[in-house]
Amino acid sequence: EVQLVESGGGLVQPGRSLRLSCAASGFTFDDYAMHWVRQAPGKGLEWVSGISWNSGSIGYADSVKGRFTISRDNAKNSLYLQMNSLRAEDTALYYCAKDMEPYDSSGYTFDYWGQGTLVTVSS
Amino acid sequence: QSALTQPRSVSGSPGQSVTISCTGTSSDVGGYNYVSWYQQHPGKAPKLMIYDVSKRPSGVPDRFSGSKSGNTASLTISGLQAEDEADYYCCSYAGSSGVFGTGTKVTVL
Numbered sequence: 001e002v003q004l005v006e007s008g009g010g011l012v013q014p015g016r017s018l019r020l021s022c023a024a025s026g027f028t029f030d031d032y033a034m035h036w037v038r039q040a041p042g043k044g045l046e047w048v049s050g051i052s053w054n055s056g057s058i059g060y061a062d063s064v065k066g067r068f069t070i071s072r073d074n075a076k077n078s079l080y081l082q083m084n085s086l087r088a089e090d091t092a093l094y095y096c097a098k099d100m101e102p103y104d105s106s107g108y109t110f111d112y113w114g115q116g117t118l119v120t121v122s123s
Numbered sequence: 124q125s126a127l128t129q130p131r132s133v134s135g136s137p138g139q140s141v142t143i144s145c146t147g148t149s150s151d152v153g154g155y156n157y158v159s160w161y162q163q164h165p166g167k168a169p170k171l172m173i174y175d176v177s178k179r180p181s182g183v184p185d186r187f188s189g190s191k192s193g194n195t196a197s198l199t200i201s202g203l204q205a206e207d208e209a210d211y212y213c214c215s216y217a218g219s220s221g222v223f224g225t226g227t228k229v230t231v232l
Contacts, residue, residue: 037223044225045161045223047214047220047221107155107216108216109159109214110214111174114168
């Protein structure tokens with residue numbers, strides 16, 4: 001059974017940093033691209049960042065480019081999101097999502113999602 | 124990376140069909156056959172319903188179907204059921220990034 005478990009969320013002041021983690025199990029983690037998708041309270045979904053199976057290809061939404069860094073540790077079956085210079089508009093539930101296609105075939109289709117970790121940016 | 128445009132809400136009676144549109148540009152929806160649709164019930168994580176424009180993952184009822192014409196993709200729910208009441212989001216590959224739609228609330232009358 002595929003499981004994605006996010007952690008690391010919490011209340012943080014504007015301008016500070018936070019690191020999110022996603023522990024994956026139930027599939028061959030290093031075969032698949034992984035993504036972070038967020039949802040602000042009462043709002044829609046927003047793709048944040050994605051990383052290929054071997055970390056060779058990384059992408060970011062314009063809204064977080066230069067502030068967030070995605071990474072993965074295939075030996076630990078884990079995905080990370082380092083969030084710096086946080087703003088109030090970064091307040092959201094952050095989901096870890098598995099890409100449906102292996103290796104370099106990503107069509108940004110997300111077949112499994114975690115339950116999310118809530119990040120609140122407020123003074 | 125502008126969000127794809129979806130109607131805010133659609134509604135139908137049980138047994139009826141509803142269609143949700145998802146309008147983008149030639150840089151996303153119109154440029155690739157990588158459109159997916161997600162169902163989200165309140166307080167739950169999204170669930171993949173359609174991928175590659177019109178393919179259904181295992182376990183998704185065949186009442187759900189997808190299509191695309193030009194820069195607009197569509198999700199049709201036939202034989203609407205009470206459990207279909209949820210928010211629905213489209214998503215498209217946009218060349219090294221992904222972009223979601225604005226979301227549509229489906230109400231079963």
